[in-house]
Amino acid sequence: MQEREELPCCASYDSAVISDLPLHPQLLRAADELGFTEPTAVQAEAIPAALTGRDLIVCSKTGSGKTAAFLLPTLNLMLDHDAPKSGTRVLILLPTRELALQTRRTFDAMARYTQIKCGLIMGGEAFNHQAATLRKNPEVIIATPGRLVEHIEKGTPDFRDLEVLVLDEADRMLDMGFAIDMETIARACRSQRQTLLFSATLSHKGMPGITRMLRDPESITIDEHRQGHDSITQQVVLADDVKHKEKLVIALLAKEQAPRSMVFCNTRKGCQALGAALKVQKLRVDFIHGELSQSERKQVMNRFRSGQIGILVATDVAARGLDIEGITLVINFNVAQSGDDHVHRIGRTGRAGQVGKAITLVSSNEWNQMSSIERYLKLRFEHRKVPGLQASYRGPVKLKKSGKAAGSKKTKARRSQKKTAQPKKSGGEIGYKPLKR
DSSP states (O other), X not given: OOOSSOOOOOTTOOOSSGGGSOOOHHHHHHHHHTTOOSOOHHHHHHHHHHHTTOOEEEEOOTTSOHHHHHHHHHHHHHHHSOOTTOSOOEEEEOSSHHHHHHHHHHHHHHTTTSXXXXXXXXXXXXXXXXXXXXXXXXXXXXEOHHHHHHHHHTTOOOOTTOOEEEETTHHXXXXXXXXXXXXXXXXXXXXXXXXXXXXXXXXOTTHHHHHTTSSSOEEEEOSOTTSOOTTEEEEEEEOSSHHHHHHHHHHHHHHXXXXXXXXXXXXXXXXXXXXXXXXHTTOOEEEEOTTSOHHHHHHHXXXXXXXXXXXXXXXXXXXXXXXXXXXXXXXXXXXXXXXHHHHHHHTTSSOTTOOEEEEEEEOGGGHHHHHHHHHHHTSOOEEOOOTTOOOSOOOOSSBOTTSSBSSOHHHHHHHHHHHHOOOOSSOOSTTOOOOOO
């Protein structure tokens, strides 16, 4: 089932088409009209398992269709068991505002032939308006952790009737420091509930604390999050400095002629500077980072989705979970700060069986980090040269077996310090301690 938004255990269940899944006719009708014909691997595994009412821990890579894997069975539950006088029945927790908005759109599309409505609770929106929404006890609430905890502290939400708690992108919520908030939210929910945890990786050090929220969960692992990117060509282009990288980005965008591209930077300042540099070239570009207001972020994402802009420069705030059709090129202006971050960046392309390309610009001080990511992914990136823009930096003179540069600057600096750090003959300087003989 290949989805436009992010649409797993019954190991013996083998569904070739969406209509084979035991779902309500109203949901199948919506899925058919949306063009969802075949379930992805994670959907074929998780949907039948979730329909049994059992807690699930589902590990599957980004872009595999996890959103539909929890939305369809929870909607099916509410259609099969009407509860008109209950409070909120389903709570879906997500790490970022953008992912919450995307999930809301997917929910609306799938629930179009039902009377089920949802409320959206996230930062950047009017608190009082959200409080009024919560007092109406919508059947489904889609929320980000920080803002929802604020409402819980005010005593506004009523989760005494909650039937399903969904923790989507759980590893990302842990990365963002939401572990305590997630526990606070879980304690506010009815204890006799179904909990569905979805994550790209289960190796996060904080994951054991979160999985204790579940009761005898069934685990479903479709693939390792670092694997399964065969549809993405990964390349490296060596660079000298920031200005050189800007020229490379402009040349690569012109060469690839991708209808929709994303360029990732590590910092807000770098994101803004690159966005401005590309605008000077008369490119249809905008940028997004965590310090933009919610209305600004929403406007930029809507323009990108609609095709008004073809290039989005972003920090990692946009790397998780977002599913935007037609992204065929990802450029890493800076090497990602971790292997996980790299995986989620490149996961914006090559989604749902499509092909894509990811190009990482690497300067001398980023070589070792790039090498660490290669080891993490257990592959070597293809090296590429841009005609007329070849870097003076040609890579390390000598490599270790690991692929890192031999004799790094840090190592040389430490050796130099050892040579020069000889004891002085007098103790005249403050803090000097003579060596013991």
